[in-house]
Amino acid sequence: MSGFRLPEGGLVDREAALRFRFDGRDYTGFAGDTLASALLANGVTLFGRSFKYHRPRGVVTAGPEEPCALVELRRGARREPNTPATTVELFDGLVAESQNRWPSLRFDALSVAGLFAPLLAAGFYYKTFKWPAAWWEKVYEPLVRRAAGLGRVAEGPDPDRYEHIHAHCDLLVVGAGPAGLTAARMATMAGARVILAEQDALAGGGALLDRGAQGWAQAMAAALPHGVLRPRMTVVGAYGHGVFAAVERVADHLAEPGMAPRQRLHIIRARRAILATGAVERLIAFPGNDRPGVMLAGAALAYARRFGVAVAPQVAVFTTDDAGHHAALALAEAGLQVSAILDPRSESAGAEAARAAGLPVRMGWEVVATDGAQGLHGLRARRRGAAASDYVQAGALLVCGGFAPEMALAHQAGLETRWDEARQAFIPGAAREGVAAAGAARGLHGLVEAAADGARAAREALAVLGLPAGEEPPPPGPPQEVSATFPLHEVRARGPAFVDLQHDVTADDLRLAVREGYGHAEHAKRYTTHGMATDQGRVGGTAGAAVLAAARGITIPEVGIPRPRPFVRPAAWGALAGADVGLHFKPERLLPLHDWHQAHGAVFVRVGPWLRPLVYSPSGDTSWEPVLEEARNVRRAVGLCDVSSLGKIDVQGPDAATFLDRIYANTFSTLPVGRARYGLMLREDGILFDDGTTSRLAENHFLVTTTTQKADEVLAHMEWHLQTAWPELDVTLTDVADHWAQFAVAGPDAREVLRGIVDRSLSNGAFPFMAAGEAVIAGIPGRIFRISFSGELAYEVAVPAQHALAAWQAILAAGAPHGIRPYGLDALNVLRIEKGHVTGGEINGQTTPGDLGLGKMLKRRGDFVGRVLGQRPGLLAADRLQLVGIRPLDPAQRLRGGAHLRDVQGQGPSQGYVTAACMAAEGEGWIGLALLAGGHARHGETLLADSPVHGEAVPVVIGSPHRVDPENRRVRA
Amino acid sequence: MLRIHCPFCGLRDEVEFRYRGDATARRPAAEANEEAFFAYVYARDNPRGWHLEWWLHTHGCRQVLKVKRHTLTHEIAWVGLPADAPPEDAP
């Protein structure tokens, strides 16, 4: 017997019919329906298949805690697997499919797994599939994987947008039920900035299930200032310090988002928070409790009151709480036939009321079996303790095993929890760090009690915020009598009784876990997968804990419940990721002249966040030729290179020189004004950290340059030392990296090129090697440094970044007669390898100055970072990896950047590795730099550069890394 | 998510800061021996509880802050400048 639309009632718009399709069949529902309510109204009972045994599954709840009615929503790149039909707001044209079944929902081939259920008990896979070893990957695992899983991921990249926004408020109220609405109303009236987050599309919570209170909820929501109530917003995590993350489903109720993002993650910083997250009705474990048609009593009530849908013409109720009787009364009033109310208790006020209304109440009874196939036909019940059972007809069995406060956020916020025997539930304790629970989330029953508790929580929050609490708003109705919950969580009888409907975990599975030593709640969870499904064990968690407690002979609070982790509800990956994805993942930094480089055929390479020209190749030639042409042009004539991405730190103050003496391993206090010096910066452990040139612009004014990669780290390293180790030094550090564009002009003709556009003499006498100072370049006030990375006569000119193009073009124009051309990082690399200069490949966080042949630069006297620990024996050992130059014995052979050095027979372990390799610009063939064990003493040896992944092994000769002009005549020319 | 009260910039998210470790490890004087430098660089109390630590406000005032934070609960009891010491009666 299946469900149908009631002739009246519900909050759906019966004028607005919506068409939708499920498993290829067309249906109609109303605006305000969920996919679940619309399918129930159309008589559908079978929604999906369970995870393990592929058993038929119906709908169990009317909310986001749904474990069973999961569907694939939408199609193609918008396909959303595992979507609870109970949360999908119906829209016209909606398409959904059932999942985890083949070939169809009704006839699922893998449901044969159910026949083997006794074999597939908890943890069966740990005990078998072990032999032969190779079969796990080849045979068993593919079978397991294919059977497991639920829906399928989307077919392509998500076409929709997501965004993150940051919000601040005085008070965050989570949940717009009676408690939340009351708290938010009071707080807004007191002048507080309030965010009221409600996961549902409608405010009201439990009030939506009470005909009298529906209007109250609407009025309360309408009375809130605009923007306070945020429907369709689920707070998914509490992150401490008043920070909460909430996912707003902006456009999930629409066919397509249009201009809007699909979802939005709110990162909320709240001074206080009230968690009015309500409570979840619980399942009772009894044989057959997974059959489609067995659902929670509150869900049936929601389908009737909210959606105007009868879940079946005839229903039975199995309850341990008066809430089940109240639901039965309401459903009878809506026109459903109640065939029995089964309650294990001996008497209760709710039972009396039901009996007075003529409903067939059987006190002291329990359900022991259900009957049906892919829908429910009836059930068997017995008086507790009796052997014989009666058959009761029903198209739906409505279960109420009491309520569990929705406590995930409270847990995350660090609130203590305690077991409440009367409620048979864990409830949160006192407020902590400004976060308090209220209403049903604190274990209270009844709309009026919840509202009053919301008012109490609001008063407490307002007192701390220093705002006056005014009158309490009107209550949602007359007070109701509430009952205690009877401690019955499992009916022991023949047949599988489920505690996790999605993962097919039965009470027997948990008992098996206890028998095998996995009785601790965390072990049992991991061994049986109880509570690990998409619903996180919301409806069956307490039943599971009770089964474990009974099996272990301890109490439920001693068993405890596994700690709920974020996210409170599964949250779309895209929403959590936000907008900084794809091409916008990580910032990208462009040089001031990026457009010029691009227009002139630059191929770019990423260096940290920067895009730098690798080579200028307008023809698209990706061979070595354009690179070597650029490099040879530097050696032969003159080239121009954009080095603007280097870090630049302005160091000023009376103690600037002292500071640099300590932060660098070599001395700067002796540097004359107007001169530059190459510096080595160590970490405190003695390892080389960064290098670069530092110029003394005035007595108390230095300019430090860093590598592009380490620019941020070096600045932080300097600031940290200045502020914590040497606060007595009077020094100011300023990051000026972005202020200056800087270009290297390198090659024998460099002086000739610059002579005409620089306002100062560049003669060797006036401006020798390592000179530095101010200059006007092509009419632009800037700076000039005579430093060389290429090994040629070279200058670096710096101009304010906004004048980059003018200076660059002036240099190109002045250089045109000399054949000047720009060169990129590849050519720069060729030049420095030939010269034997080191970069990131050698300053790799593992090498010392000594390893790189720079040990002589370290000052002998005075303190500096890295001085003491750099003297440890391991850092001075003769067999350390040391920098050498290499070239193939046969100049025709190629060197690989990833090759290792081994003995010439290609035997034994790696003795070192190639850090850089290129075609030489000067001379023939390949050359490289390498780090070789004890390399400084091994010049002249022949070794093998072995690259097994390329299938290449090249005999190489070890030599000095300094191949071009080792006497440094050119740079001083 | 940590929110740190910078004395100059106000309450700011952790993403504005760069962490720099244990603030009780202070750089020894120049004449100190290897043992002292070894302890400074390598030896850590690593408490499960209150921890005095450096945070550099890189996306703000670029001041190094000394923060007293609980490594289990992430509560922050005190924020000061490098020369400051947390009050004795702080937790």
Add this chain to the structure above:
Amino acid sequence: MMSSGPAGPYSALRLAWEALRGHRHWRPAWRSVARPRDAYRVVVVGGGGHGLSTAWHLAAEHGITDVAVLEKGPIGLGNVGRNTTIIRSNYFMPENIRFYEHSLKLWERFEQTHGFNAMVSQRGTLNLFHSDGQRDQFARRANAMRIEGVDCELLDRDAVKRLVPLIELDNTRYPVLGGFLQRRGGTVRHDAVPWAYARSASARGVDIVEHCEVTGIRVEAGRVTGVETTRGTVRAEKVVLCVAGHSSRLAEMAGFRLPIETHALQAFVTEAVKPCLDCVVTYGAGHFYISQSDKGGLVFGGAIDGHNSYAQRGQLPMAEEVLAAGKTLMPALSRLRVLRQWAGVMDMSMDGNPIISTTPVGNLYLNGGWCYGGFKAVPAGGFYTAHLVATGAPHPVIAHFALSRFREGRTIDERGAGPYPWAH
């Protein structure tokens, strides 16, 4: 070296027989001892992966069965139960390759050794590269492995796309140039690992004592003599600490400090879906890695949170970053829902490498400093720790993992990040 455990051997036949008997005759997988005895030859502190593996190797390899494993809670709920389940040996430094390769070989026969299916799945681990420079670095690493006799290969972008169709190669910040694949890498059902070791160790006589927290370490004349616990004093000839995440606290009890800070590493899992990802993928440009479990959930993670933390929960900024990296790599996962976010607390050492070592206290040994790489090391970590405890001297393979390396300047800093634990 087949172990059967107190419950008898596990097999399909046994399973069928027990099913016929209603599964009522299974017995505990391991013998959990309520109270420790007064004295043991070796006390292992910590019933996680490394502690249980050490105990089993002491018994199986060295015949030392007078061993107690003391665990403050139930076994296996620390990092061995909270990681992203990846196994691999694709390191650069030879010291690391040799150690992790031995571990991988032990994983390869794990099921047969322990008679317990931990679902060791050698589905491959793939690292992506995005530039010529990165390709050279991976070639260098791959060559280092090949020279040590370990499998690995470089893939071009087409091969990457064939292997993992979910990866977006081009329309992304870091277009993919190729990959570095170790086919023998993969995943293991992590929770099963401590259970299997506990089962086979207790079958050999090792006492596994759960809910027994060590509160003090007894040291006399510079040598350890036992431990104080919440269940009384336990004397021991030798004590070994296998409590990564909390090594500093135990070291403090013994009176010394370690080059270790504790940091939180986050992990995430999505809802289960049908098979869509057949190997482990590491996306270095985004500090992101991902695999799909046999259950169907996508398990993934990123970098550590970056500040000292003993909280087994992650911070939001790192979560946002990890998820942004993941969606950038695999944009079709955008509509999949993420189920849980959690964290483990790591011993982050000052060079990013583990410590298996003697300590300043005689007969007290340390297995720790695993950073975020401890899970894959569980078999070899136990193997070499047991060897060290049994013989008193380090095996040559782990000689470089000694605590003294920090003092001597012989750190093994694979990433070159320096003595900044939060940077590794």
